[in-house]
Amino acid sequence: MADPARVRPEAGRPEPGEGSCSSTSSEPAAKPLSVMMDLSVLQRSAAAAAEEEEEEGSSSLHPSPAKKLKMEHDKKKEKRQKVDEDEIQKMQVLVSSFSEEQLNRYEMYRRSAFPKAAIKRLIQSITGSSVSQNVVIAMSGISKVFTGEIVEEALDVCEKWGDKPPLQPKHMREAVRRLRSREQSPNTKHKHILFH
């Protein structure tokens, strides 16, 4: 299972078996190319037999695009599972060397969450109709990431201004202002009018 503590984009995996381009926008572009080059050598022998049955195969050397993508996904999934295991091990080593205060903080980080009931009530009061459980799960998850972004940015601001935690409202406001200018936070005050 994926480790939720990871915030890096490589945590997003493409769905296996889908022939279309379903990879996340944050994946590096170089990887699929090199993987495909490796694959094409392997596939030449393996796919030659299956080739005859496929109608889409344009030539005998190249497997059909759908099959190529599927093998690429499978190989990527293997690689990613291995990376997962490595990362889980590294996390275990790291956590075992935490001081008590760090352990406390880490536990708070993992365990804190928004109450699902309150979020569901809030969303339902806006939509006026009921929402599914998945929506509530997604929304509370995103909100937690959102607060994390703000708190981290506010800590940056605090350090930059030479202050110390606990964070003060002025740090929070500056953090929000920065995030908005980077478009990482929603801003409905200014409407972008394209054509006057």
Add this chain to the structure above:
Amino acid sequence: MAEEEDDPGFDEDLDDGGNGVDSGQGKRKRLFSKELRCMMYGFGDDQNPYTESVDILEDLVIEFITEMTHKAMSIGRQGRVQVEDIVFLIRKDPRKFARVKDLLTMNEELKKTLKAFDEANYGS
């Protein structure tokens, strides 16, 4: 003498143009105070964060959720909020996108495991 401002709180309500949900953000009961405090500590703040900072954060989170909900209602199936809409809205932000995918995947796995467990128990 001039009674233009009877009650600043009342005026705030009108200015916000609020219905029951967003009327006078200062007056609404605090929904997430306890959880937000734990979260702020977990993300790096002091063990006892300032109440004003927690308030600001809560307002920001509620604004974020409200905005997301409104946007989700306007795309896809109108008037309803569905997971696909949320995923679509979040696509530009790598962190949030990855987090949502992870959460939903974990939820599916969990449901499958629980279902298999239940069936095993029921069968024997």
